[in-house]
Amino acid sequence: MCIAALRAQTFRDFEIVVVDNASNDGSAEWLANQSDVRVIRNESNRGFAAACNQGICAGNAPFVALLNDDAQPEPQWLEALARAMRDPQTLVAGVQSARVGACASLMLFADRPEIVQSAGIAVDRAAIAWDRLRGYPADSAAAQQPREVFGASGGACLYRRAMLDEIGLFDERFFAYLEDVDLAWRAQRAGWRCLYVPQARVLHYTSATSGEGSAFKNRLLGRNKVWLAAKNARLRDAPIIAFYDLAAVVYAGIVRGEWSHLAGRLEGIRRTWRFTCQRAGMRQALPFDPLVAPWHVPRRLEHNLRPRSTE
Numbered sequence: 074m075c076i077a078a079l080r081a082q083t084f085r086d087f088e089i090v091v092v093d094n095a096s097n098d099g100s101a102e103w104l105a106n107q108s109d110v111r112v113i114r115n116e117s118n119r120g121f122a123a124a125c126n127q128g129i130c131a132g133n134a135p136f137v138a139l140l141n142d143d144a145q146p147e148p149q150w151l152e153a154l155a156r157a158m159r160d161p162q163t164l165v166a167g168v169q170s171a172r173v174g175a176c177a178s179l180m181l182f183a184d185r186p187e188i189v190q191s192a193g194i195a196v197d198r199a200a201i202a203w204d205r206l207r208g209y210p211a212d213s214a215a216a217q218q219p220r221e222v223f224g225a226s227g228g229a230c231l232y233r234r235a236m237l238d239e240i241g242l243f244d245e246r247f248f249a250y251l252e253d254v255d256l257a258w259r260a261q262r263a264g265w266r267c268l269y270v271p272q273a274r275v276l277h278y279t280s281a282t283s284g285e286g287s288a289f290k291n292r293l294l295g296r297n298k299v300w301l302a303a304k305n306a307r308l309r310d311a312p313i314i315a316f317y318d319l320a321a322v323v324y325a326g327i328v329r330g331e332w333s334h335l336a337g338r339l340e341g342i343r344r345t346w347r348f349t350c351q352r353a354g355m356r357q358a359l360p361f362d363p364l365v366a367p368w369h370v371p372r373r374l375e376h377n378l379r380p381r382s383t384e
Contacts, residue, residue, distance in 0.1 A: 076110060078145045084152035087138070090131045092124040120248035125227065129242060134234065141228040143278040150178065153272035154231035157219075161268055164219035174236030174265030175257070177225035178273040179216065180204075187211050190277050193222030193269040194257050195362045195373075198310050199317035200302040202254040203373045205269075222269045223360055224257020229275040236265050244304075246347070250290065251297040258305040261359050288333040291325070295337025303341075303348040313364070320367040 079089055092113045093101045104112045113127050129137050136158055138151060154176045161168040177193035189211055191204035204226065209216050225231075227243070230253075240259045243252040257267065302314050318338065325334040365373070 094118040122243035122252040123245040126242040145276040157270045175225040175267040176231045178229040183276040194224035227253035291333040292337035295334040296341035299341025
């Protein structure tokens with residue numbers, strides 16, 4: 074599905090590199106017979122962050138696109154991203170092309186293609202990150218409007234290699250989840266910009282690999298949230314972050330009976346010291362979304378949001 078969709082792209086000047094994280098479903102054997110696919114096979118599952126870094130380092134093109142194995146891009150996807158990266162002023166006036174480091178796709182739920190799964194990454198001062206416009210109608214004015222956003226989801230995006238050379242690749246300690254938010258945050262601090270490109274449409278079979286809402290995913294999200302804040306957030310926002318995080322743990326544990334979030338955060342706290350040494354260049358104002366009351370946060374994050382027509 075994913076490879077077939079790449080073969081159907083209208084933009085043709087690219088190489089397909091697949092990083093196989095020790096799969097056991099026969100996909101490695103199938104890939105070995107695809108003459109137009111370059112395969113990097115890992116003997117163990119190194120995680121999303123490390124695998125993406127392997128793929129990025131395998132080439133030297135000025136731009137690198139990332140695409141999840143559970144994502145199916147429409148034929149014009151890569152062409153739209155490349156055009157936006159090379160000439161962003163055709164989408165958003167006043168944006169200098171040299172400082173656009175990433176372009177975000179319009180990701181749609183595969184089982185509900187009329188609903189947005191992600192239109193870029195949004196972040197607030199409480200270090201809460203979410204998929205922008207999640208649950209909105211795909212044909213709404215908000216979803217169809219190109220604009221600058223905080224960052225791009227690593228599930229389907231285009232990065233400028235010059236930006237990655239400057240700020241570094243994904244933090245492999247995250248293993249999976251929020252590593253794209255960490256990269257976006259580092260990019261913002263370094264003065265790079267990200268554009269949302271609604272013409273770059275992708276169907277996404279959400280969490281088809283790790284399982285939506287699984288204890289494994291929740292633990293990694295809880296752990297990586299701690300590390301994300303430790304690396305990037307301002308110290309003066311620490312009380313806000315702690316308050317919202319406590320509210321999130323209480324909600325997940327008491328209301329939903331999911332304590333894997335707490336287990337992940339405790340794991341993250343035990344190893345926080347490894348990340349606080351990277352706190353530099355955090356004085357500038359960043360394009361955070363406004364805070365909402367803690368009881369409204371789940372509405373931003375839930376899988377089954379009711380469709381809305383305005384942003």
